Amino acid sequence: MPTGISVGASPRRRRPAVTRRGIAGAVTTALFGTLLALAPPAPAAPAESELLSQGKAVTASSQEHYGTPATDAVDGDNGSRWASAASDAQWLQVDLGATAELSKVVLRWEAAYAKAYRIELSTDGTHWTTAHSTTTGAGGTETVNLTGTARHVRMQGVTRATGYGYSLWEFQVFGAGGGGPVLPGGGDLGPNVHVVDPSTPGIQAELDRVFREQESAQFGSGRHAFLFKPGTYDNLNAQVGFYTQIAGLGLRPGDTVINGDVRVDAGWFNGNATQNFWRGAEGLTVNPVSGTNRWAVSQASSFRRMHVKGGLNLAPNGYGWASGGYIADSKVDGQVGNYSQQQWYTRDSSIGGWSNSVWNQTFSGVEGAPANAFPEPRYTTLDTTPLSREKPYLYVDGNEYKVFAPAKRVNARGTSWATGTPQGESVPLSKFYVVKPGTTAATINQALAQGLHLLFTPGVYHVDQTINVNRANTIVLGLGLATIIPDNGVTAMKVADVDGVRLAGFLIDAGPVNSPTLLELGPQNSSADHAANPTTVQDVYIRVGGAGPGKATTSMVVNSDDAVIDHTWVWRADHGEGVGWETNRADYGVRVSGDDVLATGLFVEHFNKYDVEWYGERGRTVFYQNEKAYDAPDQAAIQNGSTRGYAAYRVDDSVNTHEAWGLGSYSNYNVDPTIIQDHGFRAPVKPGVKFHSLLTVSLGGNGHYAHVINDTGPSTVPAGTSTVPSTVVSFP
Numbered sequence: 001m002p003t004g005i006s007v008g009a010s011p012r013r014r015r016p017a018v019t020r021r022g023i024a025g026a027v028t029t030a031l032f033g034t035l036l037a038l039a040p041p042a043p044a045a046p047a048e049s050e051l052l053s054q055g056k057a058v059t060a061s062s063q064e065h066y067g068t069p070a071t072d073a074v075d076g077d078n079g080s081r082w083a084s085a086a087s088d089a090q091w092l093q094v095d096l097g098a099t100a101e102l103s104k105v106v107l108r109w110e111a112a113y114a115k116a117y118r119i120e121l122s123t124d125g126t127h128w129t130t131a132h133s134t135t136t137g138a139g140g141t142e143t144v145n146l147t148g149t150a151r152h153v154r155m156q157g158v159t160r161a162t163g164y165g166y167s168l169w170e171f172q173v174f175g176a177g178g179g180g181p182v183l184p185g186g187g188d189l190g191p192n193v194h195v196v197d198p199s200t201p202g203i204q205a206e207l208d209r210v211f212r213e214q215e216s217a218q219f220g221s222g223r224h225a226f227l228f229k230p231g232t233y234d235n236l237n238a239q240v241g242f243y244t245q246i247a248g249l250g251l252r253p254g255d256t257v258i259n260g261d262v263r264v265d266a267g268w269f270n271g272n273a274t275q276n277f278w279r280g281a282e283g284l285t286v287n288p289v290s291g292t293n294r295w296a297v298s299q300a301s302s303f304r305r306m307h308v309k310g311g312l313n314l315a316p317n318g319y320g321w322a323s324g325g326y327i328a329d330s331k332v333d334g335q336v337g338n339y340s341q342q343q344w345y346t347r348d349s350s351i352g353g354w355s356n357s358v359w360n361q362t363f364s365g366v367e368g369a370p371a372n373a374f375p376e377p378r379y380t381t382l383d384t385t386p387l388s389r390e391k392p393y394l395y396v397d398g399n400e401y402k403v404f405a406p407a408k409r410v411n412a413r414g415t416s417w418a419t420g421t422p423q424g425e426s427v428p429l430s431k432f433y434v435v436k437p438g439t440t441a442a443t444i445n446q447a448l449a450q451g452l453h454l455l456f457t458p459g460v461y462h463v464d465q466t467i468n469v470n471r472a473n474t475i476v477l478g479l480g481l482a483t484i485i486p487d488n489g490v491t492a493m494k495v496a497d498v499d500g501v502r503l504a505g506f507l508i509d510a511g512p513v514n515s516p517t518l519l520e521l522g523p524q525n526s527s528a529d530h531a532a533n534p535t536t537v538q539d540v541y542i543r544v545g546g547a548g549p550g551k552a553t554t555s556m557v558v559n560s561d562d563a564v565i566d567h568t569w570v571w572r573a574d575h576g577e578g579v580g581w582e583t584n585r586a587d588y589g590v591r592v593s594g595d596d597v598l599a600t601g602l603f604v605e606h607f608n609k610y611d612v613e614w615y616g617e618r619g620r621t622v623f624y625q626n627e628k629a630y631d632a633p634d635q636a637a638i639q640n641g642s643t644r645g646y647a648a649y650r651v652d653d654s655v656n657t658h659e660a661w662g663l664g665s666y667s668n669y670n671v672d673p674t675i676i677q678d679h680g681f682r683a684p685v686k687p688g689v690k691f692h693s694l695l696t697v698s699l700g701g702n703g704h705y706a707h708v709i710n711d712t713g714p715s716t717v718p719a720g721t722s723t724v725p726s727t728v729v730s731f732p
Contacts, residue, residue, distance in 0.1 A: 049176070050175065051172055051174055052100055052102075052173050052175055053173035054074055055451060056094050056095055056096055057095040057448060057449045057468055058093065058094045059092075059523070060092045060093070061523075062085040062090055063083065063084065064165055068081055068167070069498065069528070070082050071470075073092055073169070073171040074170070077170075078170060080169070083112065083166070084166045086160075086165045088159055089156075089157065093152055096151050097445065098446055099149055100151070101149055102131075102147065104145045105153065108168060108169040108170040108171075108172070109141070109168060110168065112161070112166060112167040113137060113161050114155075114158070114159065114160060115136070115160065117166075118130050118134075118155075118156040119132040119154070119155060120154040121150035123151050125152045125468075128152075128154065129148075131146045132146055155168070183433055183447050183450055185431050185434075186430040188434070191436075192458035192459060193457055193458060193480070194225065194227065196228055196229065204236060207226065207237075213241070215239070215242070215267075216269075218275060219548075220242065221460050223460065224244045224245070224480050225457075225458050225479040225480035227248075228248050228249060230248070232257045232259065233260070234260070235260055237289075242277070244279050245480045245505075246262055246282075247280075247393065248305075250283060252417050252422070253306060253331075256284050257285045260288070263293060263294045264279065264294065264301070266296055266317070267317070271316050271320035273322040276301060277300045278300045279481070280303070281295075281303055281306055282305050283395075286307070288310045291310045292310055292313050293310060294316075298322060299571070299603050299605075304328050304391060305328075305390070305393070306331075309333050310333060311334035311336070312337065322342065324341065324603065326347075327349055328346070328566070328567070328601075329348050330350075334352045335353040336352075336354050336355070338355050338356040339355065343358070343360035344362070345363075345600070345625075346362070346366050347366070347388065347600055347622075348364070348388055348409075348414065349367070350367040350368055351367070351368040352368055353370075357370075359378055359697060360662060360663075360693075361379050362380045363380070364384065364600065364661075367414045374729060375727040380662035382622065382661060383413065384411040384413045385409075385411070385622065386410070387412075389536050390416050390424075391502075391536075391538040392404060394429075402427060403453070404422070404426050405425045406424040407422075407423040407424045407425075408534070431452060432452060433453070435447075435454055437459035441463035444467050445468055448467070453476070454475070454476045456476070458482055459480075459483070461485065462486075463487065464490065466486075466490050466493065467493045468493075468494055468496070469496065469501055469503075471496075471501075472498040473533075476502070476506070477502070477504050477505055478507075482506045484508050489511070489513035489515050491515055491516065491520060492519060495520065495535060496522065497523060497526035498528070499535075500530070500534070502535070503519075503537045503538070504536070504538040505539050506539075508543070509550060510543065510550030510584075511550060512550060512551065514551035514552060515551070516552070516553050517554050517555070518554075518556065522558070526594060528560070528561065529562065530560060530561055531562045531596065534564050535562075535563045537564070537565045537568060538567055540568055542568070544573060544586040545578045545584025545586075546579065547576060548577050552586050553587055553588065554591050555607075556568070556570055558591070558593065558594050559594050561596050561616070562594070562597065563594055565590075565597070566600045567603075568601070568603065571605050572586040572605065572608070579631070581637065587607060587610075589604040589607045590602070591614075592612075592615060592616050594616045597619050598620045598622075599619075599621040600622045603626075606627060606629040607646075609646045610646045610647060610650050611626050611628075611648045613650050614649075614655065614658060615652045616655070619655070619658050620659050622662065624663040625664055627668060628669070628703070630671070633672060635672070635674070643678050645679075647680065647682035649682075650681070651682070652684075655683075655686075656686055660691050662692070663681065664696070665705070667703040676704060677705045677706065678707065679706065679710055679713075680696040680705050680707075681709035683710065683731070685710070692729070694708050695726060696716050697724075698723065699723060701717055708726050713726050
């Protein structure tokens with residue numbers, strides 16, 4: 001471990017004590033979405049008036065503390081409650097899952113009730129009408145008779161009756177319609193999933209057919225997943241193209257063995273691997289034919305839970321350019337041949353050795369990793385990873401599909417499966433809504449409102465409303481780089497400020513109408529403590545432009561505390577269709593406001609202004625890779641007040657504690673090579689703000705950095721066209 005690097009648990013903020021929790025049934029509901037089955041029966045309603053709100057998706061403007069979440073107001077339990085912050089203008093709203101004819105709303109107030117409030121209705125969650133308003137609320141149990149058609153119902157508090165917040169034991173909405181038929185869980189995996197076992201005929205032919213379609217289809221619409229049931233497969237050469245996932249269906253990598261290769265090369269691009277994006281390999285043991293498996297990829301290409309019984313070559317045939325990648329929870333018995341890979345991050349793995357360093361090679365929790373040596377060779381090595389929880393994955397248990405959700409590890413080192421069966425929880429596919437091409441956002445949200453998890457099968461999905469993930473412990477898992485495109489400027493996905501949501505394995509592609517955000521974790525001012533059970537985002541990629549015009553003001557917003565962002569590529573396209581300084585305008589890549597957020601493997605590139613902005617306390621990043629926008633037309637276009645250029649990674653001046661390891665930013669201002677960036681990184685100079693192993697690079701002299709971080713570090717171009725990195729070992 002390099003001197004000065006601390007990877008233990010960070011100090012926690014002090015939270016109010018929890019004074020009340022729901023009964024066991026309500027807790028089980030939050031975990032597994034089975035509220036309708038487990039909750040106590042609701043008070044009887046007239047036959048023509050059905051209780052529509054119980055167990056449905058619910059959000060609130062705030063909560064008093066960890067023990068009073070919004071979900072407790074619709075759980076059917078009069079012993080658990082939602083409570084807001086102690087200020088006026090707070091709200092609680094429920095999504096019924098489908099439009100319904102309403103008859104009444106019942107509010108069961110705790111002692112902290114509303115003197116003045118409104119009941120508001122909406123069909124889309126954005127435009128609201130007032131169905132009832134009062135300034136003489138009496139507390140206790142209030143029944144509000146009303147008429148109207150709505151999917152979303154909101155209690156908008158106006159004036160509190162006490163010095164506390166607003167507090168509801170239950171918020172019940174009655175009416176006819178009931179949200180339509182109940183959606184089924186489970187089912188087949190859709191048309192683009194190829195499930196095979198060792199007796200399946202023609203496996204090689206099918207692999208070859210899909211590869212011919214996907215080898216150069218960088219912005220195509222094809223999506224595929226090859227899922228190998230446990231067993232041994234001989235003489236296979238699985239070439240992995242764009243939007244293709246190859247994975248074993250065993251619980252452990254050793255359950256599925258390929259005597260052959262699982263490989264990526266760059267013949268389609270004349271031996272240049274810098275555009276080998278959007279693919280993945282998971283959960284396999286590989287015995288490569290030549291003794292070394294080739295995996296020549298760049299961004300958005302994951303290599304997880306793999307056991308290579310030999311070496312691993314990360315360069316294309318001919319050792320052409322390659323531009324970064326990611327390995328996690330894997331074992332490579334032989335040497336990893338880095339060769340021409342400019343940057344790479346390896347986490348919680350075991351390797352036989354590593355060759356070459358180029359610019360930015362970072363390791364955390366890797367047995368056999370080279371010693372920390374930055375700046376030469378350029379190895380940044382942490383003995384352990386502060387916090388990790390592996391990506392969920394599909395597997396077969398007998399004849400049943402299940403999704404395994406691995407357990408959290410603290411200060412991890414080596415693979416999660418080294419001692420045999422990994423630790424975690426299995427969730428049967430029957431608890432998932434299997435999303436197939438053509439599924440609407442309304443149906444997806446109905447499935448979530450029913451308490452189902454989501455399994456997106458390979459395909460491209462247009463959504464005309466935000467996908468709202470409001471239940472704790474919900475899993476949203478994509479296969480084959482399933483792609484979500486928001487229409488009409490909506491946000492593609494929002495996650496409530498709840499425990500343990502897992503997002504994994506999909507791509508969000510901005511639509512032509514500007515979206516304010518594409519992915520949000522928690523609403524503004526989220527404050528719940530999720531340290532014991534964080535939300536994780538893994539192999540979730542975001543793209544603005546490339547496949548066509550796309551715009552988004554901010555791509556990813558992290559408001560929830562304790563979130564873990566584990567391998568993401570957030571990319572404003574520099575090539576493809578719909579590319580131009582204003583054509584695919586996207587000012588900000590990732591904005592973090594939550595406290596105690598950890599990023600492991602953060603790739604963010606080409607945004608018009610800041611690529612990463614960090615406002616939360618005690619944030620940590622292990623490995624960061626960035627290129628500034630190629631297409632800035634001139635110096636004036638990126639002028640930031642008196643500062644030349646927007647930093648690739650900025651920590652706000654209000655932050656007191658932040659730490660990051662292994663960061664690189666590169667300039668390639670090929671429209672105006674005279675552009676100068678004052679610095680690649682910007683941070684307040686405070687004892688608690690620490691950076692380790694930073695570098696900036698000018699690619700062929702196309703623009704350059706005057707400093708590395710703030711006013712520290714040398715210029716990147718002392719001789720005019722240098723590609724030699726400028727480095728800072730530690731800051732301040």
